[in-house]
Amino acid sequence: MRILDIGRAAAFPLVAVLLVAAATVVPRGSDADESRPPTSVPVTQSSYACPAGPVITVASGQVAPGTSATATALPSRTPDQSLGDAGAWRTGVVDGQGVVVDQQGRGSGAVGYFAGTAPKSGGGGLVVGSCTGVVDDAWLMGLGSGNGHFSTLILTNLASTPAAVDLSLWGPQGPIDAVDADGIVVEPFSVRRIRLDSLAAGESEIAVHLQRRRGSLSAVVNDTSTATFKGTEPISAALSPRRTQVVGGLVGGASGRTLLVLNPGRSTARVGVEVIGKDGTFTPTGLEQVTVKAGTVQAVTVPDSAGADEQALRLTSDRPVAATVRMAPTADDYAYAEPGAPLSGPAVVPVDLGSVRAAPSLVLTAPGGAAEVEVQGFDASMKPLASSTVTIAAGTTSAVRPEVDGAAYLVLRPTGRVVAAATYADGDALSSLALSAAPVSVQAPQVRPAG
Amino acid sequence: MDEAGTDEAQTGRHWLDDPPTVGAVLVAHNGARWLPKVLSSLTHMFHAPTAWQAVDVGSTDGSGELLADFFGPERVTQAPAGTGFGDAVRIGLAELPDTAWIWLLHDDASVLPGTLSGLLDTATSEPDIAMVGPKIREWPSLRRLLEVGLTVTSTGARETGLETGEPDAGQHDRPRDVLAVSTAGMLVRRDVWDELDGFDPDLPLHFDDIDLGWRLARAGYRARTAPTAVLFHAESSRRGTRPHAPGDRPHWEQRRAALYTLLANTPMPHFVWQYVRLFVGSLVRVIGLLVGKDPEAAGDELLALRSTYLHPLRLLRARRRRARTRRRSHKAIRDLFPPYWLPYQHGYDVLRDTVTALVKPETVSSRGRRSTALDQAPDDAVDLDDGPSLLLRRPWLVAVVALVLLSVVAGRGLLGGGLTGGALLPSPSTAGGWWGLWFEGHHDIGLGSTSLPPLFALPLAVVSTPVWSSPSLVVTALMVFAVPLAAMTAHRLGRQISPHRIPRLVWAIAYAMAVVATGAVAQGRLGTVVALVVLPIVVNTAWQLAERPGWQLALRLGIWLALASAFAPIVLVLGLAGLLVLWWSEGRWVSRQLVVALVTPLVLLGPWLAQRALRPWQMWWEAGLPTPGTAAVHDVVLGRAGGPGAAPGWLTVGLLVLAVLALVPSATRGGVQLAWTVALIGLGVALAGTVVTYSPAAGAVDVAPWVGVPTVLWIGGLATAVLLAVPAVADRGRPLVAAAVVVALVMPLGTAAWWLARGSSDPLDDQPREVVPAFVADRPGDTVVVTGRVASGIELEVVAGDGPFLGQEAVSASTREVDRVGAAVRRMLAQSTESAVATLSAAGIDAIYAPRADPELVRRIDATPGLEQSGSDDPDSRVWTVTAAPSADQASAPWWHRPLASLQVLLWLVAIVLTAPVRRRADPAPLAGDVEEEVTP
Structure with missing residues (x-):
């Protein structure tokens, strides 16, 4: 009896021990610090700004009809009716320094382009560029401020609050200590043009890094040259410095290709260059390794060994670098083949560019595995026309000239990884447009109430 | 007799030259018990009435015979039963010759020899005096004053101007004008009596004297007290000593x-x-x-x-x-x-x-039955022996005073008022904030909310109402004096469970130290502090319930459970387990009471509890912010709940050893096992708390619970086990006892030393804390506070003004609003669109505040049109203001919220009233009735 009592008494500490043991073994609840990466959401509204002027045609389109669109000419802030239809491909010449297009609609994928022929005084040449939305951080390659090569930075404030940017400049000799390059303010709904020679004169090769400090602002560069290469070309942001990138859209013609590489880092970068050509990927003789010193822009002539076909270059570096390729196949005009990310969705290729009558040809590169691109034409009222499918073998580049009869624009729908560019040639006049996916969806951070 | 003699010596008896005629009327009704003494007192008078008449109102106890023997049958008139005093007097007067004065006497009022002459002294002093009354003292005590003149308040209360039981020390011995005098011994002028037509027949029992005096005063005469005339009144009807008879008036007659x-x-x-x-x-x-x-x-x-x-x-x-x-x-x-x-x-x-009866029912000597009757412990009794020091005579009093002083020292960082920090939010600016939280239709907590307010706002509102403009005093007092408060409630319980003074004193202090050792005070866990202060009361009430089952005690247990659960809902879970233990240990015969004790908190907590119970783990969310707890298993075992401000764990090891040893002595094992059972409930619940998480709002981050309350229940249960084992050890060998005492003292003394050294503050603080920068708080709209990183997820909170006050944190914004704002912020961070800003503006938001800004987040917000960068006081933080004016309209609560809140308050009131002791009339006679005036005499 007594033993039984003691046994019962001993049960209490025993239960305590068992409880503790159980609590130690039981797995804990979910970790409160789990990472919640951004997820994709459809775009409902997008804004972009295009440079405007009497010789510039602005074209606006979308992948799917939007609900509404407004175009505002700057700096007058007058609405422009010609670009105000969210359900059609529309072109117009806007009276002003720039135009801001604001389009509503779920997953509409609104895009804008501008095109024109530059006057002879500025070097002449064909201009086709894409209108950009708000930039955070733009790396602009192939600029100049001397020796006949001049660039003008066109900054457009898309909003009613002042915007400000900081600029960093690099030249072949190293970073350029520019005057007044920090805290450049752009007033609300206005366009500010900054000639690069007002910041740092006398440099024939410049790379610019633009960082937006505040406000919402877009940036594009108008590059003109009367030097060894002649003509005019718009420059939009290249990919930010990275170790691997593909510069797509090199047009045919082996001469006049210059690879420009910026190494913004603090140590020398060794860059390997491969050509992704019509038949495959190879390393051209003379480009096995390009050395780019820290903080410099290096210009390297692409040798004939790279071949004369349409092609793309794949750059592999041990340090993050930014790159572009200047192409001057003729003496009359030049263009930039800009690096592009593989298309992540449908991309719009402008065909109807108003006064500019240059049909696009597509340079499609499959840097990884084999890929397909469905190319479909649409008329101005967004009615689908003929479509075709282009197959690209792994590690090759295909150049196609799609059927564009009656088409106002083309939509490319990639399957697989494709880096795409459109080139426009009007006689000797040439322009290249790196293609990117229309803004149908966007990565949004995950948001939840604080605990 | 002496008094009368001196009175006579001092007074010039000018009226003796021509003595006024006095007709005395004695009214009797079943007064045989007093009549012999009364009648014999009438035989010795310096000055006797001219004529006598006795009226017997239907006596059945031989009063009539006594009167007839004394006065002679011709001087006694029989009146039918039920005749009022006024009518009886009228009947008597009809038999009397016309005299200058009438003297009214009761059958339970005896006179002194000088009573009538004293009355006549005053009566004849001025010509306009028409009514004189004696100083009436209590019979048989003879010393206590009953009445020296009467008046009436504007609410109809009979007012004597005397304290209850006031002894006669000559303090009322100056004659003065009064509104009226009692009918017992009243001397009234016959002509005035006739002019006023005597007592009003509509006042047969009560207020006839006041009414007559009032009319007399309006008629231009004076009523005066004659303190030299003394009369002793047995107040037989009031004391219930007069037998009842048919025709007695109902109780409500007095008020009528x-x-x-x-x-x-x-x-x-x-x-x-x-x-x-x-x-x-x-x-x-x-x-x-x-x-x-x-x-x-x-x-x-x-x-x-x-x-x-x-x-x-x-x-x-x-x-x-x-x-x-x-x-x-x-x-x-x-x-x-x-x-x-x-x-x-x-x-x-x-x-x-x-209120005293409600709070301390056992101390109130209510005339009704007591609802509780705690036996007074020996050390509670007032000890007037002033031999030993105060410490030895009143150790507990000294201990409490010491704990209060130590609390002030330990709370040195908290005395500035306005506590905030840790889980504690600041108090509202006035107590009206808490009342408003309870009654207002919608809560201004940033986003519109229609949810029910937390129940703990109600007791906070009630308690802080007396200090209306600084409700933070209540919170400060609770936090700073948490230790003495917990010790006091624990010691009260200790008196129930242990007869040993010093061990239970140490036990109570150990419990209080266990509260502070968890870090509850330093972390601003107000819910834990209140729950742990109330917990011993809950156990105490449960203990009493087990000893004397009754629905009132069960209800009281339920109320205390509800109060503790309002601050820390987990108490309800612990309480449920505790009730099961009670049921198991006491058997079926308390089961009905236990149902009352269980249902009461469910009803009192009402819909708010339902809100919590919908997400069961939210029961862990106490009053204040849902700041995560960080308790590991070993923390809980050693009585710590993790986080800052917890005492070193080793201090508790000795207690654990003693608690296990307490199971050894067989004599006390029953109680010890019960204490262990309670402790194990605490341990089990606390350990469960270390493995679950809860989410305070839909979609919000999961929070690990703070397990302070069950952890202290675990430690408190073990300490109780040790306390209960004391009798078994007390007679063991000295070394054993000494060792046990040393080990037992380590925990309270060690924790006290640590507590004093560390202080009660940090992270709790008396400095105001800015939730948003001041200039943002001053803006008309609300502020979104954005934290986190774009790459790993953003968290946001909408804040009104300078942030929520205590109680508002528990009012969740409506899910629809939260989702809308969350989607807008997400959209804004994805696309920088102006429409997202417009959504925010429509939700009443006019600023965005990022306290620790992620550069990517800043870039994205910066790009958004409709926002303007504003300066911030901290380089790491960023503020944007919305250029558009914020919308002011907010969702209003459903119409039934306010009635529901009122009903909830009413339920609390009813429950509290029901536990109060019932007042009943002393049986058989009414308490406050001057019944003798009716049928008296």
């Missing part, structure tokens, strides 16, 4: 007489006001009496009101009669009435008694 007297005599312009006021006031009294649990008095009040107000003609006639004899304005006699505030003073006294 009061209303009737006031309304019949109040002069005209004032009458209208009085008519309305007494009606409304009586209804208020009914409510007050019901709340004060005096249902019989409440019933009387209603009956009296009905009887008075349903007979307006009777009132009209009475007023007309009085108008005939009126010669003086009311203004002239105003100083005969008590000051206007006297009724309120009485009301306050009653209220104070009621």
